[in-house]
Amino acid sequence: MDRSTAVRTAGVVVLAANLLLAVAKGLVWLQTGSLAVGSEAVNSLSDAVYSVVVLAGLYLTTRPPDFDHPHGHERIEPFVSLLVALGVFAAGGLILWRSATSLISGDISTTMSPLAVGVLVGTGAIKYGLFQYCLRIGNDANSPAVEAIALDNRNDILTAGAALIGVLGARIGIPELDPLAAGVVSFGILYTGWEIVESNVDYLVGRAPSEDLRAKIVQRALSHPEVEGVHDVVAHYVGPEIDVSMHVEVEGDRTLIEAHNIETEVMESVRAIPEVDDVFVHVDPKELGEWKADDEADRLAETHTRDGDDN
Template structure:
């Protein structure tokens, strides 16, 4: 029996526990990073709210709203890490990896509504009302913000260190790793903490200028800027989550390496199609159409498909769903060619 009679499609034997075991260490590190951010935000939120009420500061109250949004989002992110590791079942045969993307989208919405919109509202209200000032209250507010900046910096440092370790492991630079951002929980914490540090600096500047000049416009403007910054961050995070939820392919460089490996196999004559989709931060699906070299019998082809699939998964562990479809490259090309109409 020749390869023409072989099974047309081969799929993976589902690797049990792969989703949770192989990358459990990285998930544990991500959970710790989120817990550090949550603890910092809860403490800072209370301090900012008390200081904002005492000082009557719109910028400080905006920062308190920012911390509330961040705290809620960290709860979402902790839920995403846990829920995404549930094993595949009959209703979700590819697992629950996309839970990460869903919860990161909710986090982006939380930043937009709770943080961004409230901050802009506080700033506009301060412009309208004119605001009052209390020297002692503003000193308290500035002290609270300075302590908040230290706490946010510690949380940001934790997230940056994890990104640097991930960058070393993947052989990329830190900037490239941030752009790649396959773990939405880590990416969200990094964005939140970076924005929080910048927001605190803006709030401190606005409060200080208000205290020195007596002009509430400085502080109201700082509150509006904080809101605009949060809206922009929410937009960027939401756009990334949307792309991943719809179905994002793996990196073009990785696609090229996969194609090169397939084309290097003696049993494969041509790779007619190569489709990929991320199923989670460390999980991806590969569906490739291949045209076989003539002369192999069905048993040899089946053994080759198993070997090729194993090679792919050993080299790229994220490819835990691999499907190889045996096609005829000549037929595939002919379907796109219009035959000339007979004359006469």
């Protein structure tokens, strides 16, 4: 399955699951009146609503390049992730507000119905499956938006667990466990929203990739038999993908065609790294005096050589 199909399929699967869960929880809430189940129904309904928007965003990000967007539309993905973060913040804030008002007013609706227990346990199981599925697709497709959806589904496991604590609390005569558990979980949800924002803002402001990836880029360039050294290596995120520019040092007696071939081969080698999109290589002949020391490039090359290249 190609990247576009995998990402779009993930969006459809999550939307369908959220719709089914919203209906199931709503029916159980109407029968039991449980605050815990009612909050979960609202949570799933809000998930379904913003899943429609996220699915539209995923469709846009996986469209092929066109005249106005020659590099494709993947750079929209961090904005889709930020939209997911807004949904996470909204869910966390709503749960915190409902738990606080319930504790203050003392108006706590609980239930001991097996239906409530069943729908909450089922929610946890389904959300765990969605979390693992979206995490795998997000990692394989290098999709920050799908990874953000995975984290949101992880949150839903926590909220379902908190609601289950509330139902069990009613069975043992401590109904206050319902809003207390929900309040504690809300802070975890809000923190997840912050995690999504933090990682995706890095994509938007051009953060450098990890040291391991930068070391791999340097090593790929130095692995060419005609390359004597590299300097001024710059790698940064443009959306979820990485652009690279570098100077490679070669002997000056190469013909123009030979220099061009070296440049092309280095570019193709670095671009073969899955996370890398565009690569710009400048060839510096020795005789022009443009070879220079680059301590950072030397350090990365030595580190990656010591750790082993996983080409």
